[in-house]
Amino acid sequence: MMILPQREADTLREIEKAFINPTSVRLPERRETKLYPLWYERDGRRKDDMTLSAFRGKKNPKKVSFRLLYAQGIILVRIDTQDPTSHTNPDGTRIEALEPHIHIYKEGHGDKFAYPLPNEFNHTDDIIGLFMDFLAYSNVINRDQVHLAEPEVLFDGY
Numbered sequence: 001m002m003i004l005p006q007r008e009a010d011t012l013r014e015i016e017k018a019f020i021n022p023t024s025v026r027l028p029e030r031r032e033t034k035l036y037p038l039w040y041e042r043d044g045r046r047k048d049d050m051t052l053s054a055f056r057g058k059k060n061p062k063k064v065s066f067r068l069l070y071a072q073g074i075i076l077v078r079i080d081t082q083d084p085t086s087h088t089n090p091d092g093t094r095i096e097a098l099e100p101h102i103h104i105y106k107e108g109h110g111d112k113f114a115y116p117l118p119n120e121f122n123h124t125d126d127i128i129g130l131f132m133d134f135l136a137y138s139n140v141i142n143r144d145q146v147h148l149a150e151p152e153v154l155f156d157g158y
Contacts, residue, residue, distance in 0.1 A: 002071065002073070002074060003107065003108065004070070004074055004105065004107065005107060006105075006106070006107040009070075009074075009076055009105040009107065012050070012070050012076055013068065013076045013077055013104070013105070013138070013139075014139060015040050015042065015139065016040060016041075016139050016141045017038045017039065017040040017050055017138070017139060017140055017141070018038060018039055018040070018140060018141050018142040019036055019037075019038060019052075019140065019142055019143075019145070019146065020036075020037045020038065020039055020048065021036075021037075022142050022143075022145035022146050023145060023146075023147070024036070025146045025148070026148070027054060027056070027127060027128070027131065027148055027149075028054050028055060028056040028064075029056065030056055030057065030058050030061050031056070031057065031058035032055070032056060033053055033054065033055040034053065034054045034055075035051050035052070035053050036051065036052045036053075036054075037050075037051055038050040038051060038052055038140065049070060049071050049072075050068065050069065050070050050076075051068075051069045051072065052066070052067070052068055052069070052135075052138070052140070053065075053066070053067045053069060054066050054131065055067075056127075057082070060082050060084075062081060062082045062127075063080075063081060063082035063083065063084075064079075064080075064081050064082070064127055064130070064131075065078060065079065065080050065081075066078070066079045066130075066131060066134045067079075068138045074105065074110070075103065075105060075110065075111040076104075076105045077102065077103065077104055077105070077134075077137070077138060078102070078103040078111050079100070079101075079102050079103075079117070079121070079130070079134050080100070080101055080102075080103070080114075081100040081124065081130070082098055082100075083097060083098065083099075083101075084097055084098065085097055087101065087114045089112065089113045089114060090109055090112055090113065091113075095114045095115075095116070099116070100116075100117050100121070100124045100130075101114045101115060101116060101117060102114065102115050102116075102117050102118065102121075103115075118137070120133060120136065120137050121133045121134075121137070128148045128149075131148065132146075132148075
């Protein structure tokens with residue numbers, strides 16, 4: 001996997017980006033991953049090497065993962081909810097099982113470090129709200145053109 005300098009990763013994470021086709025964005029059903037291409041402008045040129053992915057678990061529909069990907073493989077940001085195992089960071093700090101958390105690219109470690117969700121994430125129990133919080137955090141500027149509905153009842157007792 002390509003190692004991205006931290007400054008470049010931070011720039012890519014913070015740069016304004018947009019869905020290529022915002023009206024096609026749908027939340028995944030159980031055990032499904034959806035991929036959505038993004039574009040952004042840099043140095044006067046339009047780039048389309050970022051993707052947003054959304055995943056939902058099979059057994060637990062509350063388990064979701066949203067990722068901002070660069071160059072089809074580098075995870076710049078990832079949000080995980082309802083992970084049944086705890087997460088131990090390379091420095092020994094831990095995120096407890098089932099605690100919603102964020103992974104932010106760190107040079108030399110990729111997305112191996114997890115942190116508690118920042119205050120910008122207000123909807124940890126609502127998949128649509130959490131997804132929209134993720135879009136805002138990832139600086140997706142045409143998120144207001146995304147109109148989501150649940151493909152199924154999220155909290156159905158699975």
